Amino acid sequence: ETGVTQTPRHLVMGMTNKKSLKCEQHLGHNAMYWYKQSAKKPLELMFVYSLEERVENNSVPSRFSPECPNSSHLFLHLHTLQPEDSALYLCASSKGYGVVGNTIYFGEGSWLTVV
Amino acid sequence: DQQVKQNSPSLSVQEGRISILNCDYTNSMFDYFLWYKKYPAEGPTFLISISSIKDKNEDGRFTVFLNKSAKHLSLHIVPSQPGDSAVYFCAASHTGGGNKLTFGTGTQLKVEL
Numbered sequence: 201e202t203g204v205t206q207t208p209r210h211l212v213m214g215m216t217n218k219k220s221l222k223c224e225q226h227l228g229h230n231a232m233y234w235y236k237q238s239a240k241k242p243l244e245l246m247f248v249y250s251l252e253e254r255v256e257n258n259s260v261p262s263r264f265s266p267e268c269p270n271s272s273h274l275f276l277h278l279h280t281l282q283p284e285d286s287a288l289y290l291c292a293s294s295k296g297y298g299v300v301g302n303t304i305y306f307g308e309g310s311w312l313t314v315v
Numbered sequence: 316d317q318q319v320k321q322n323s324p325s326l327s328v329q330e331g332r333i334s335i336l337n338c339d340y341t342n343s344m345f346d347y348f349l350w351y352k353k354y355p356a357e358g359p360t361f362l363i364s365i366s367s368i369k370d371k372n373e374d375g376r377f378t379v380f381l382n383k384s385a386k387h388l389s390l391h392i393v394p395s396q397p398g399d400s401a402v403y404f405c406a407a408s409h410t411g412g413g414n415k416l417t418f419g420t421g422t423q424l425k426v427e428l
Contacts, residue, residue: 300410
């Protein structure tokens with residue numbers, strides 16, 4: 201158990217669907233992240249939230265919409281996705297943002313397939 | 316531009332021997348380096364880290380070495396065990412860049428009996 205829980209673990213959605221990925225961290229951390237891992241590519245940072253405020257948006261298309269209602273929960277709302285958006289989406293958390301030597305802890309990921 | 320590179324996509328080692336995984340970086344601003352281990356269908360698990368003020372950090376069977384002048388770090392696993400078979404990612408960040416980790420593409424380690 202990693203302390204960062206993601207649901208669902210697997211999701212298949214059509215291009216016209218709206219769905220959400222959910223993340224919860226039980227580590228008392230103040231920063232949360234969404235990463236994307238596509239085949240044969242390095243992990244890509246999508247969004248960063250610190251104390252429930254978005255501090256980074258890494259040029260992510262608007263069809264991905266994050267939400268952080270509190271420091272323990274993070275959502276990624278998905279709508280009108282494309283097949284190339286199929287990937288492993290990883291949530292992560294850390295004690296803080298911008299702190300030297302701060303380690304990021306990942307959840308187990310949500311496998312998304314867009315058909 | 317790939318700022319963190321793992322040039323070996325795979326490595327095969329016999330059980331009990333040493334595994335050495337390598338990572339090179341280009342950004343001299345990086346001052347914190349981490350290694351993660353990833354099993355299929357799971358998220359990366361933090362393994363070990365090192366600050367740029369050190370050149371070595373050890374935790375049990377795992378040791379990370381940092382050579383700042385060469386912009387190179389390595390992870391040594393000794394002795395290697397079959398359960399170590401996984402993909403290993405190195406990552407780097409710099410103060411002032413938040414925790415924006417830049418990851419390498421990973422090295423698949425296979426420990427054979």
